[in-house]
Each structure stands twice: as C-alpha cells, then as structure tokens.
Amino acid sequence: MLTSSKPLSNQTLVSGIDVNDITHFLLELDALKRVNRRxxxxxxxxxxxxxxxxxHLAMACWSIAEMFELDxxxxxxxxxxxxxxLGEIDAGDTFLFASSRHAAHIEERAGIARLQAERGNGIANLAExxxxxxxxxxxxTQLLRVVDRLLPFLLNLNTEGKTWAESEVKRSQVAxxxxxIEGSFPTIHDWLTENIAYAVQQGWLIDS
Structure with a gap:
C-alpha cells in the first residue's frame, strides 16, 4: 500500500522551475530515437x-566494467x-567507414551546444x-570507445554481416x-580478431 512521503523536490527551487520547459527538453532528447544507424x-x-x-552502450560499459573489475x-x-x-540529433549518424566521418564531430559539437542552451536542460555540464x-x-573514455566499436561488430556478426555486405566492407577496413583496442583491451581485441576471420570465412567481409 502506498503511503505519503516527503516531496522529492527542493521546495525553495520550485517557484523558479517551469515544468513546460522541462518537458520541452525531454522532447528534444526524444528526437534521438528518430536517428537510424547502419x-x-x-x-x-x-x-x-x-x-x-x-x-546498449551504457549497459555494456557497466557490465564489462563490473565483470573485469575495472578501476x-x-x-x-x-x-x-x-x-x-546526442549530437546526432542534429548531425545524424555517420557510418564508421564513410569518407565524411572525419568531419562529423563538427556538426555533432554544434548540436551539443544547441542542446546545452535549450530551455529546460537541467544538465549544466552536458557539453563538458x-x-x-x-x-x-x-x-x-577509453572503455567507452572500445565498447562503441564492439557493439556494431557484434550486431553485424549476429545478422550475417548485413551492414558489411550492403556497403562492401573489407576485412582490412574493420581490422x-x-x-x-589491442593496446587498451587485449582480451576483447583477441576476440574481435578471431571473429573477423570468421566473418571473412562466412563471406560477410571482403577478404582484402
């Protein structure tokens, strides 16, 4: 049975907060659901x-950090x-092997700056x-980058290399x-290397 409890919010701040602003920002974040990846x-x-x-990235990072007892x-x-x-709300997703990938961070950074300034944003250090x-x-940051590369590889491996095949991705590109990752997380790199060979064997990656 539910019982009454103390208010969660700091009552001294409530008068200066407009819930309409909060929901405005939440809907800005919702736009990330409309950005499709490869x-x-x-x-x-x-x-x-x-x-x-x-x-998926957050959960995977959390699980791996716990499993390996990372500091x-x-x-x-x-x-x-x-x-x-979040920067992809404005910039869109850029394929890992796209020629324009080197410039993607420019548009993403601008998108983050816009979100930081949006009304209703309660995350003061979002851009930071x-x-x-x-x-x-x-x-x-190092772990995040490792897992960010691991996850799309894992999805490709379990969808018969569909994204790789569509874009004619080569073994050398993936490697x-x-x-x-070899320097920051050798255990994961070894697994990736083994499965690159498997993907080539299956015909999902071009062997070149």
Missing part, C-alpha cells in the same frame, strides 16, 4: 536507432555513454561530459578500425 537489430529486419545504441568511475562512465550520440568522451583520454 546496424540491424538482431532477430528483426529493422535498423537500430541511436537512442537504442546509447542504452573506473561508473557514474562518469554511464553519463558519457548516455550523452555519447560530451567533450570528454569525444576528445578525452580517461579510463572511462584498422579496431586496431586501437
């Missing part, structure tokens, strides 16, 4: 959207995972958190994109 969701024929990827700040890690793709995951070198 990866396909397993056991379906549809593509993953960026909001789903952000959730990371979990709150910081999860916040970075959640803001990771995004910038750290984008350009930082902390342990949390190059994942090479940095």
């Amino acid at each position: 990866s396909y969701v397993t056991h379906t024929t549809r593509r993953e959207n960026s909001a789903e990827h952000s959730w 990371v700040d979990h709150e910081k890690l999860l916040k970075m995972a959640l803001v990771h793709d 958190i995004w910038e750290e995951q984008e350009t930082g070198s902390s342990k949390e 190059a994109a994942l090479a940095f």
Whole structure:
C-alpha cells in the first residue's frame, strides 16, 4: 500500500522551475530515437536507432566494467555513454567507414551546444561530459570507445554481416578500425580478431 512521503523536490527551487520547459527538453532528447544507424537489430529486419545504441552502450560499459573489475568511475562512465550520440540529433549518424566521418564531430559539437542552451536542460555540464568522451583520454573514455566499436561488430556478426555486405566492407577496413583496442583491451581485441576471420570465412567481409 502506498503511503505519503516527503516531496522529492527542493521546495525553495520550485517557484523558479517551469515544468513546460522541462518537458520541452525531454522532447528534444526524444528526437534521438528518430536517428537510424547502419546496424540491424538482431532477430528483426529493422535498423537500430541511436537512442537504442546509447542504452546498449551504457549497459555494456557497466557490465564489462563490473565483470573485469575495472578501476573506473561508473557514474562518469554511464553519463558519457548516455550523452555519447546526442549530437546526432542534429548531425545524424555517420557510418564508421564513410569518407565524411572525419568531419562529423563538427556538426555533432554544434548540436551539443544547441542542446546545452535549450530551455529546460537541467544538465549544466552536458557539453563538458560530451567533450570528454569525444576528445578525452580517461579510463572511462577509453572503455567507452572500445565498447562503441564492439557493439556494431557484434550486431553485424549476429545478422550475417548485413551492414558489411550492403556497403562492401573489407576485412582490412574493420581490422584498422579496431586496431586501437589491442593496446587498451587485449582480451576483447583477441576476440574481435578471431571473429573477423570468421566473418571473412562466412563471406560477410571482403577478404582484402
């Protein structure tokens, strides 16, 4: 049975907060669900959207950090995972192997600046958190980057390489994109290397 409890909100702040502003910002965030990625969701024929990827990224980072007992700040890690793709609301998703990928961060950074300034945003350091995951070198950032590359690889592996096949992706492209993981997380890199070979064997990646 529900019982009465003390208010959750700080009553001294309530008079200066407009719930309409809050819901405005929440709907701005909702737009991430409309950004489709290249990866396909397993056991379906549809593509993953960026909001789903952000959730998957956060959960995967959390689980891996716990499993390997990594010395990371979990709150910081999860916040970075959640803001990771917010810039795509304005910029859209850029395929890992697209020639324009090097410039994607410019539009994404502008999108983050817009969100930071939106009415109803209660996250004062939103842009700061995004910038750290984008350009930082902390342990949390390193893990985030590893898992961000692991997940689309995993989805490709479990959808018969559908995205790779559609874009005629080569083994060398995938290996190059994942090479940095060898230094930061050798165990995962070894698994990826084994499965790159498997994907080539299955004909999902072009062997060149």
